[in-house]
Amino acid sequence: MIKILNMIIILSVACWVCLSPNMATAGDTVKTDVRIIHASQGPSYIDSKLEDLAAELGSVFKYTSYRLIKEKSMSLKNNQKGVVTLPGKRSLVVTPIRISGEKIKYQIGIFKSGDKIFGTQILLKNKRSITIGGPKFKDGFLLFNISGNVL
Amino acid sequence: MKKTCTTYDKKIISEFVDNELSSEENKKISEHIKTCPICKNISEEYIQMSNAFVQRTSIEVEKINTGSLGENVLKQIKRKENGFSKKVFDYFSPKLYLKIASLVAIMVVSLIYFQAQPVNIIGPSAIVNSVDGNASSIMILETEKSKHTIIWFSET
Amino acid sequence: MTSNTDNIEENDLVLRLKQGQEWAFNILVNKYQNMLLKIAYGITLDREESLEIVQDVFVSVYKNIKTFRQDASLSGWLRKITINTCLNWKRKWKRRFRWSHQSIEAKDETKLLRGSKDDKNPETIYREKQFEQLVMSNIKKLPEKIRVVFVLNTLEGLSYDEIARHLNIKKGTVSSRLHHARKLLLESIKD
Numbered sequence: 009m010i011k012i013l014n015m016i017i018i019l020s021v022a023c024w025v026c027l028s029p030n031m032a033t034a035g036d037t038v039k040t041d042v043r044i045i046h047a048s049q050g051p052s053y054i055d056s057k058l059e060d061l062a063a064e065l066g067s068v069f070k071y072t073s074y075r076l077i078k079e080k081s082m083s084l085k086n087n088q089k090g091v092v093t094l095p096g097k098r099s100l101v102v103t104p105i106r107i108s109g110e111k112i113k114y115q116i117g118i119f120k121s122g123d124k125i126f127g128t129q130i131l132l133k134n135k136r137s138i139t140i141g142g143p144k145f146k147d148g149f150l151l152f153n154i155s156g157n158v159l
Numbered sequence: 160m161k162k163t164c165t166t167y168d169k170k171i172i173s174e175f176v177d178n179e180l181s182s183e184e185n186k187k188i189s190e191h192i193k194t195c196p197i198c199k200n201i202s203e204e205y206i207q208m209s210n211a212f213v214q215r216t217s218i219e220v221e222k223i224n225t226g227s228l229g230e231n232v233l234k235q236i237k238r239k240e241n242g243f244s245k246k247v248f249d250y251f252s253p254k255l256y257l258k259i260a261s262l263v264a265i266m267v268v269s270l271i272y273f274q275a276q277p278v279n280i281i282g283p284s285a286i287v288n289s290v291d292g293n294a295s296s297i298m299i300l301e302t303e304k305s306k307h308t309i310i311w312f313s314e315t
Numbered sequence: 316m317t318s319n320t321d322n323i324e325e326n327d328l329v330l331r332l333k334q335g336q337e338w339a340f341n342i343l344v345n346k347y348q349n350m351l352l353k354i355a356y357g358i359t360l361d362r363e364e365s366l367e368i369v370q371d372v373f374v375s376v377y378k379n380i381k382t383f384r385q386d387a388s389l390s391g392w393l394r395k396i397t398i399n400t401c402l403n404w405k406r407k408w409k410r411r412f413r414w415s416h417q418s419i420e421a422k423d424e425t426k427l428l429r430g431s432k433d434d435k436n437p438e439t440i441y442r443e444k445q446f447e448q449l450v451m452s453n454i455k456k457l458p459e460k461i462r463v464v465f466v467l468n469t470l471e472g473l474s475y476d477e478i479a480r481h482l483n484i485k486k487g488t489v490s491s492r493l494h495h496a497r498k499l500l501l502e503s504i505k506d
Contacts, residue, residue, distance in 0.1 A: 014258065016262060017258060017261055017262055017265070020262060020265045020266070020269075021265060061307075063304075064302040064304065064305055064307045065302075065309075067302050067303060067304065068300055068302055068309060113288075117292075118292070120314075123293070124291075124292050124293065125292050125293050125294060125312075125314055126290070126291075126292040126293075126294045126297075126312045126314075127290065127291040127292045128287060128288075128289065128290045128291070128310060129287075129288040129289045130285045130286065130287050130288060130308075131285060131286040131288060132284065132285040133282070133283075133284055133285065136284035136285065136307075137284060137285075137307070138284055138285040138307075138308045138309070138310065139307065139308075139309045139310075140309070140310045140311075140312070141309070141310075141311055141312075142311060142312075143314050144314070169494065169497070169498065170490065170491075170494040173490070173493055173494040173497055174475075174490055174494075177468060177474075177475065177493065178474075179474070179475050179490070204501060205497050207446070208450050208497065208500055208501070208504075209468075209469040211443075211446055211447040211450040211451075212357070212447075212450055212451070212454060212465075212469050212470070213469055213470060214447060215447040215448075215450065215451050216353050216356055216357055216470060217353070219356055219362055220349065220352045220353050220356050220362075220365070222362060223352055223356075223362050223365065223366050224366075225348055225349075225352070225366070228344060228348055228366065228369065228370060228373075229340075229341050229344040229345070229348075229373075231370055232340075232344060232370050232373040232374055232377070233337065233340070235370065235374050236374055236377050236378075
């Protein structure tokens with residue numbers, strides 16, 4: 009009886025470990041959401057879609073207005089480039105170069121008229137995001153919030 | 160004014176400042192420094208840099224809260240002592256009710272876990288491996304509450 | 316130089332640590348935490364990491380105290396473990412790539428300076444702080460091997476022989492690395 013019970017317990021733990029998404033080996037596709045935000049010192053305004061982020065940004069920046077000017081959701085496979093056009097002849101290129109259950113390695117580049125003005129390689133935690141800024145835009149700055157969710 | 164001394168090079172001055180020369184060499188250089196503004200300046204700069212480093216490090220280390228360091232260490236040690244092998248050994252002793260309870264717990268935890276996986280907000284949201292480009296300056300920040308990572312760059 | 320009394324005390328402490336006496340461990344932590352934090356901070360230049368490293372060092376000491384042969388001093392052994400832990404720290408996920416801006420107007424620093432015996436005017440204090448900041452930010456740029464030697468020399472006051480023994484390198488190499496450290500620091504400070 010005890011031996012059988014021991015076996016059941018061991019099998020249950022083994023199943024749990026194998027099915028747990030966190031233990032998954034390198035995944036195939038990552039849902040990458042990019043939000044382009046215009047931050048400025050203008051009249052107080054927070055886009056309803058940015059409420060989650062504005063509080064965090066507000067702890068670091070002194071801007072009073074956060075407007076969502078564009079958002080794009082992409083399902084990117086490993087090494088597949090995702091391009092988002094930005095105001096002012098700029099573009100943002102985001103490429104997942106390694107996808108696992110816990111972390112996504114992204115190569116991110118910001119270009120202006122074809123020239124690379126900023127590039128970075130980051131290790132983003134699954135279901136988290138990073139914010140990059142900021143080229144000047146109108147009376148404020150552009151911020152790019154990039155989030156990744158392994159599918 | 161000459162930028163380098165023709166008698167002694169900077170390496171000897173470095174060893175002099177560290178008191179690593181023989182007493183004879185030490186004496187010679189001490190005398191030389193009295194009349195050579197270049198070597199005097201170099202030795203003073205070396206000493207100033209070391210002092211600045213020591214001073215700054217002391218200030219920074221004083222800011223570290225060591226109040227619970229000993230306690231945390233002992234906790235870690237006790238956690239490792241009541242470690243995996245001991246748990247496994249105790250686990251396989253014949254106590255039926257414990258095993259049934261464990262099985263139930265595994266099933267309950269599995270059900271909850273597969274329902275919804277909370278986002279892990281402990282630690283920074285992203286680690287920055289490298290940066291490049293024509294930005295004139297780059298800053299990497301982390302918000303206090305949710306450890307959200309922010310990269311700020313200035314275009315040239 | 317440790318006196319005879321210090322040696323006896325150290326031997327006694329080591330004996331009690333090997334017996335697993337918890338209070339002896341508390342003494343060890345209280346006695347050496349500051350010294351190890353300075354070394355860790357000197358190498359990593361990060362307060363949080365330094366604290367985590369020193370915690371790991373003490374855990375490691377507890378686990379391995381029975382292997383300590385007492386042919387070297389306890390402080391020397393602790394120093395070696397700390398240096399190795401610092402150098403291995405980079406490979407762990409725990410390391411956060413974070414630039415911390417240290418304001419020289421920080422209130423807690425003024426507290427630390429208050430009550431100083433030196434009667435320095437605010438301008439002198441400001442210039443000294445600026446210089447300290449400059450030195451620290453340039454120390455960050457020193458290659459690791461060179462920085463470790465600089466830390467042991469300036470913070471721990473070790474001789475070239477002692478540094479050479481700690482790091483298993485030649486005395487000449489210690490001298491070269493220190494000279495190189497100072498040269499690089501001076502060049503970048505003057506830039």
